[in-house]
Amino acid sequence: MDCNTVHDRLAAWLDGELAPADQRWLEQHLERCMGCSQQAADLAEQQELLEQLPPPSLPRLHEASFWAPMQAKLAPALDELQRRPQPKPPKPSFWRRELAITPVAITIYGALMAALLLWSVRLNVELDAADAQIQDLTQQVERSERLDAAPLPLPAEPEPAYANDSFRPVNYTPERGHF
Numbered sequence: 001m002d003c004n005t006v007h008d009r010l011a012a013w014l015d016g017e018l019a020p021a022d023q024r025w026l027e028q029h030l031e032r033c034m035g036c037s038q039q040a041a042d043l044a045e046q047q048e049l050l051e052q053l054p055p056p057s058l059p060r061l062h063e064a065s066f067w068a069p070m071q072a073k074l075a076p077a078l079d080e081l082q083r084r085p086q087p088k089p090p091k092p093s094f095w096r097r098e099l100a101i102t103p104v105a106i107t108i109y110g111a112l113m114a115a116l117l118l119w120s121v122r123l124n125v126e127l128d129a130a131d132a133q134i135q136d137l138t139q140q141v142e143r144s145e146r147l148d149a150a151p152l153p154l155p156a157e158p159e160p161a162y163a164n165d166s167f168r169p170v171n172y173t174p175e176r177g178h179f
């Protein structure tokens with residue numbers, strides 16, 4: 001082991017972390033080597049100083065004195081934020097509110113439209129059937145009315161044949177008073 005190896009292991013030696021064989025060897029080297037023993041002494045002194053320092057402590061979060069300065073700095077900014085007028089969220093329009101296009105609404109509209117379509121188709125079929133019936137009845141009524149109103153025409157009377165034009169039946173006309 002050379003001096004460099006000793007330097008690398010001095011801290012571990014001071015902390016008592018070396019294997020016994022290594023520790024023996026290192027201590028023998030320190031007795032012989034002035035440079036390494038000096039370095040070991042320096043390191044030991046540094047460690048002693050570090051141990052004398054107060055342990056690092058977390059900020060005392062629970063103490064008001066820790067928060068007071070921060071609050072003093074933050075308070076004005078918070079106040080200003082609160083004073084600033086809040087932009088009102090835009091009100092949704094009537095149709096947007098009442099007929100919001102949501103998946104549920106789409107499903108309901110679709111079902112309604114399908115039901116309406118089916119219903120109208122069925123209604124059409126029924127209406128067509130009713131129409132045909134009405135037409136049939138109307139024709140029957142018209143036929144019977146025609147028969148009532150116009151009884152079969154009587155056979156036309158044949159005009160009597162006259163020998164000549166000297167005698168003709170003349171219709172009586174009261175204005176003339178005579179024949």
Ligand SMILES: [Zn+2]
Pocket residue numbers: 002003006029033034035036037
């Ligand atoms: Zn040495």
